[in-house]
Amino acid sequence: MNTLTQLHADIEARVRAIRNDNPDWLCRMGCDGCCRRLAEVPRLTAAEWALLQDGLAALPPERLREVGRGIATLAEQPSRPIVCPLLDRSAGACLVYAHRPVACRTYGFYVQRDLGLYCKDIESRVAGGALTGVVWGNQDAVDRRLCALGDTRDLTEWFALWKEGGDMA
């Protein structure tokens, strides 16, 4: 079975195993380093967007309007890196943590053959000789499973389609 729910469960099992062996692991709720320096606008499959949309729809209307303004700004912003428009900057927390995309769940725990680690803080620890016993998750395998979960579009595009459909608060 390859559903988003199953993929989340498989990811969480690897995350839990790494955390159990490394209780002071950097990547956790409250660490917003990656959310503040995204290399690109997040891309989501249809299944990820459907989940994220549920999270966005549950936000208070004014908060959702703020998110919409942030996403609209992002669509026009050529400079990189970017701050994720779903980050509550003052709290340093994701507004839709339970509904966040797969990339946000794997970021600190999974590596991609050829591309190395993603989190620069964790990468520098590895370069310093730490975390040698970690059994990393396989990002290539996650990406293959994601391919089967529907069209992939930028967050800005999914949001604009939702807005056009008039299905927003």
Ligand code: SF4
């Ligand atoms: S969706 Fe949430 S967890 Fe992912 S980068 Fe944005 S704020 Fe961070």
